[in-house]
Amino acid sequence: MKLHELRDNPGAAKKAKRIARGPGSGKGKTAGRGIKGQKSRSGVAINAYEGGQMPLYQRLPKRGFNKPNRKDYAVVNLGLIQKFVELGKIDASAPITEDALVASGLVRRKLDGIRVLAKGDITIKLTIAVTGASKAAIEAVGKAGGTLTVAQAVAAE
Numbered sequence: 796m797k798l799h800e801l802r803d804n805p806g807a808a809k810k811a812k813r814i815a816r817g818p819g820s821g822k823g824k825t826a827g828r829g830i831k832g833q834k835s836r837s838g839v840a841i842n843a844y845e846g847g848q849m850p851l852y853q854r855l856p857k858r859g860f861n862k863p864n865r866k867d868y869a870v871v872n873l874g875l876i877q878k879f880v881e882l883g884k885i886d887a888s889a890p891i892t893e894d895a896l897v898a899s900g901l902v903r904r905k906l907d908g909i910r911v912l913a914k915g916d917i918t919i920k921l922t923i924a925v926t927g928a929s930k931a932a933i934e935a936v937g938k939a940g941g942t943l944t945v946a947q948a949v950a951a952e
Contacts, residue, residue, distance in 0.1 A: 866907040873932055874915015875901060876923070890922040911943065 815826035828835040843850045876896075879885045884899040893909045896902045902909055908926025913935050921941040928945050936943040 868908050868910040868927055869902045869904065869906045870910050870912060871896060871902060871925075872912050872914035873917045873935055876911070876921070877915060877917045877919060880919055880921070887919050887921055890924055892924050893926065896925075917941075 812822055813820055814822040815824075817823045825835065833839055833841065843852060845851070876885065876891070879899055879901050880887045885891060885895060885901070889895070893902075893905050896909060897905060910927035910929075911923065911925050911932045912929050913931035917935055917939045919941070920939055921936060921943075923936060923941065923943045924946060925943070926946055928943050933943045933945075
């Protein structure tokens with residue numbers, strides 16, 4: 796086989812329909828846009844317009860509320876902490892702080908703090924100090940013989 800003999804599989808590449816290229820093309824003259832009207836013109840964007848009727852998104856009531864000062868926590872699972880200790884990226888003998896988790900690469904950034912969740916198993920005795928943790932995570936670390944302390948974040952006002 797030579798470079799000039801390379802071909803795509805038959806039927807793999809379908810030729811695009813050339814619109815507005817004369818009556819022989821089957822899509823000539825109005826180019827499939829019909830006759831007159833807003834949609835036959837160029838530069839038209841009528842997304843949610845319903846012909847003057849109140850659009851659906853405006854007819855429905857607003858719902859919900861987003862708290863403007865809510866805390867955004869970086870989430871870590873116990874199984875991942877166990878894995879990182881086994882790989883030697885986290886020192887199990889020293890207390891595991893938020894800075895240690897960031898330095899190991901387990902968490903990208905602290906955000907408003909790090910919250911530990913109980914997904915995965917933990918068998919190593921660890922001392923963990925973080926901003927938040929689930930009850931199940933605290934129990935799981937306690938069962939393994941370690942301690943998980945949750946630091947109360949001081950409200951910066």
